[in-house]
Amino acid sequence: MTEPIGVAEADTLIARHMPPFGIERVGLDQAAGRILRQTVLAEHDHPPFDRVMMDGIAVRWRETPARAYATAGVQLAGMARQTLAGEDACIEVTTGAMLPAGCDCVIPVEQVEREGEAYRLVNGYQPARGQFIHVRGSDCPAGATLLASGMLIGAPEMALLAANGVATVAVGAIPSIAIVSTGDELVAVDEPLGEGQIRRSNDVAMAASLRRHGFDRVVREHVVDDEARIGDTLARLLATHEVLILSGGVSMGQRDHVPAALEAQGVRRVFHRIAQKPGKPMWFGVGSQGQAVFAVPGNPVSALVCAIRYVRPALLAALGMTPAPAEMVCLDAAVDTHSMLTSFVPVHVHTDAQGMLRAHPVPARTSGDFASLPRTHGVVQLAPGLGPALAGTVAKLYRW
Amino acid sequence: MTEPIGVAEADTLIARHMPPFGIERVGLDQAAGRILRQTVLAEHDHPPFDRVMMDGIAVRWRETPARAYATAGVQLAGMARQTLAGEDACIEVTTGAMLPAGCDCVIPVEQVEREGEAYRLVNGYQPARGQFIHVRGSDCPAGATLLASGMLIGAPEMALLAANGVATVAVGAIPSIAIVSTGDELVAVDEPLGEGQIRRSNDVAMAASLRRHGFDRVVREHVVDDEARIGDTLARLLATHEVLILSGGVSMGQRDHVPAALEAQGVRRVFHRIAQKPGKPMWFGVGSQGQAVFAVPGNPVSALVCAIRYVRPALLAALGMTPAPAEMVCLDAAVDTHSMLTSFVPVHVHTDAQGMLRAHPVPARTSGDFASLPRTHGVVQLAPGLGPALAGTVAKLYRW
Structure with a gap:
């Protein structure tokens, strides 16, 4: 068993192995929320006349x-x-x-x-x-660069595309994504719940966190903890999807078939385990056609943290999005951290009367405890250390 | 001509006259990004067993x-x-x-x-x-309130809906919205541009700013500055839509037919003109069937500021969304304000190394100047005052 890698190394390795998703052209009405993949020049002077x-x-x-x-x-x-x-x-x-x-x-x-x-x-x-x-041209002259490749297309960008005659827009092509929940104990939201069973929720939550950022080509599946069935499902999905996200079955137990099943399907492991809590068992690899494969732990908090901390940023970067600087927040209360692992702690954030972005920790008691997450906006990333992170600590925020 | 009202009074008057949009039930897969309109209780103890x-x-x-x-x-x-x-x-x-x-x-x-x-x-x-x-029930006991009506449904909320067997979800019903650009000078994005003409962009930008918040039942139209044609268009759209947003034709000029045309169609004026810059000519009224009708100036910056400052918050509140506290930002440079009017100034925002949310003003030279908007995240609201707002001023942020 290899040693867990650090969170920064995980970022680097994922970035190095993500496939490019290509460029597609869409009508202006479909461009909002997408990542621009062309330069947009002023069609004429703005304004075009006095x-x-x-x-x-x-x-x-x-x-x-x-x-x-x-x-x-x-x-x-x-x-x-x-x-x-x-x-x-x-x-x-x-x-x-x-x-x-x-x-x-x-x-x-x-x-x-x-x-x-x-x-x-x-x-x-x-x-x-x-x-x-x-005065003609006083806002900008004809031919001036108005929009650069890599921008997220919001309302102002839509105004400029429209005003400059860009009726079809080159944007990052959305990859097809399959999210697979593994586990014998899982039943669907509308099925009766038997003894020892719980409902599937990780796939639903991860799909929602991706869809909010434009990833709407998502299918969700469930497969039981059976090596052959997992293998069949992976083979089928690897042939039809550019990205696979699996939850569960990625630890070291006797029923944790996912890593072996992925490698049996020709998915090359890039890393297994990150020195973090929650989410330590996370696995990442690359399929034989360049498919990106993420396997995250089955606990709800772990799965969602891995999805927003690694999967979503990697997908946005692969769309061609220019990285935005991290949002920094100031803790308004002390919170325990792990001495050896990077900690991710759910927080509620608000700006105070001075404009300070303050984060109040709402730590989950276990990585299975997600009942308190709806009062939170995301997680802060806290380095390993001796003793708790004190009030006043500044940390990176990752929003749900 | 009546005196302009203040921005706070405009908020109050709009809130008082917005129609409720009702509640609809959607499948769980359609619930992300919507406003929850039911309480969600724990279906069973969490976890349901030791x-x-x-x-x-x-x-x-x-x-x-x-x-x-x-x-x-x-x-x-x-x-x-x-x-x-x-x-x-x-x-x-x-x-x-x-x-x-x-x-x-x-x-x-x-x-x-x-x-x-x-x-x-x-x-x-x-x-x-x-x-x-x-331990069974240690996260929360059966019957505990997990989600309250009025929440925006994000990834954690989706996890809890799924985990508690909520296969169909009561959410705020999205209203049907018509956005109408008025003006003889306007041509579509894919039409040839003649002398004295510019391309329609306000409807495109306003639709994008609404769609980002889930308002996807939007049609866009264009009508020329002709009283009869405006009247016909309004009559048709009032019969088929719950919300109308018009841009242009709302000032005091001889071709500003919109207010009179609206009143001729039975839309009762609630106010005309807000003491603000840009966006002073904004008009708001209520149709005979309770339709909300917003008419905003035709300048691109004015139109978008009115859309994000008044229209979108009013629509979200009418969906039943619990209001979120305003985001407060700290100006990192001085910026001119108007002595008599509330000013809205475009800003670029970032969090600094202390977690302070800093806003850098990127003032438009005129309300027609939108070439610089793509470097900004929204506008700050600055009270009228003597002299400029100084660096260090704390202000409310409204994101595009």
Whole structure:
């Protein structure tokens, strides 16, 4: 039996062995929440023309305003550009319209009074040259880089894709994922519960944590603790999925068939066991076609911690996502840590009145205890040490 | 024209007029990301039986351990409960199995050596009574409240729903939402761009910001600045949707037909104009069947700020979500604010090495400038004041 590796080494080994998932093109309506895999340049100057910023009149500016400006046309948003007749004339304009040629000043409707076929400025109003004009190209020039490959596509990114004519978008292709719960004791959510049995929940929870980040090509299966059945299931799923996530059967017991069954199916072990609690028995390997195979312990807290700490970040990186810096939190109470293993402790987080992100430990009593998890937002990672981590300790947060 | 109202008053008025969206029942696989609308009680004790926590042997504890424990059976996870024959016997057990009757101690496989049909403890190993037993009901007793109505269903909540036999889940019903962009100058993402035209992007961005929070029943439409066409579109959409979100045409100009068109369709105005920048012209009203109608300005930054600051929180509250406390951030640089209006300023946020959530202002030069938004995470809300908000100011964050 090999020694457990450290959490940082596990990260490195997983990153080194993840397959790339490729790039696909989707319609703009399907792009939100995906990882951008192209550069997006400004299709044209932004704004594409000198743009009127207020409803009112457009004029040619003069040191001493005209007594009245004769109405010489209307320039609405969307219209081709008008031309101003002369410096005693004006053109009525609306927000978003092109600035008419010959104009260099927009006077808001609140500052003018209609006088027959002309507009007078209200008493004493003195416009500035160039006012209320959003100058062509002032936000960004045509060809400027607006979006870089690796960004998560949220609402602002969707606005820029739409505004720059990107009707189909290159994004990271979502891999097909199979999540397999192993264990004779497991029954489905809608089946009767017999003596010694519990309901399957790890596959459901891990699928939810992945789906929240866009991984929606997920199937869930169950297989009993039988070497032949596990082998058959693995062979079938390795042929049809790019990622396998197994829970249970990964420890050292006589019914822990998963590591041997994986290796029998040609999945090469990269590591087995991480020096951490919970989740020490975690196994990771690579299939003969490059499939990524994660096997996590069957305890609910262990399984979910391994899924959010290793599996989800590895999948997002393999989509091409630029890594985000870790979220750092400040413990607001002391919590026990393990002297030899990295500890993951569930926490409730909130920002205090100073803007400090504070984490309150809600330690599970056992790695099977998940009744208290719904009051938490994720786990903090605490290094091995002598004695507890004290209040004020700063740690990395991994959200559920 | 009425005076603009304050942001807090806008929140109150919207909350008072939002229709309830009702409750629907969905299969467990559809429940992630939804708002729970039922209480979930523990279906049984957790764990439901005294549960073995290590692979090894189960024995009856004695002050002086037996020289050897005769193997008298196997208790695997999922099996009905065995009974121990006597205090010199043991039963082989696996993690997750029921503790056999008559046993009160589990000795891990690493601490025993096989000796024919018996197990000997390794030299000097002294087990404790009760060790490695996860006692029935120790996580929570049957009937205990595990999940409360109003929670967002994430991965831990999914685990508990699954583990407690909740195969169909009562959740807030997602309303049908129509987003309508108004403006003659707007063309679709895949259409040629003519003189004076820009592409529709507000509807795309607002739909993305809603979809990220589970609002996936969204249609997007475009209508030109024509009173009759706007009226027809509104009449049709009010008959088929619970929520309307319009962008553009809501200011005071001669082409701003939206408020009048809404009132002509029986949508009662609750307020028009909020003392804020951007987004001052925002309009909110209620249709004759209780439909919630939001009309936001057409500038991209204004539209998105109104959507995340008012529309999305109002929709989540109407789903029955328990309000979460605001995220507070600490400005890391000074930023100009308006003397009379609440300011919303785009910010990039990160946690520093102390766990402080720091916000770096990335102010838009105009409410039409959205090229810089992709480097930001949301906006901070800054009260009106004399002079800029200084570095160190703590403010509420609203994420995109």
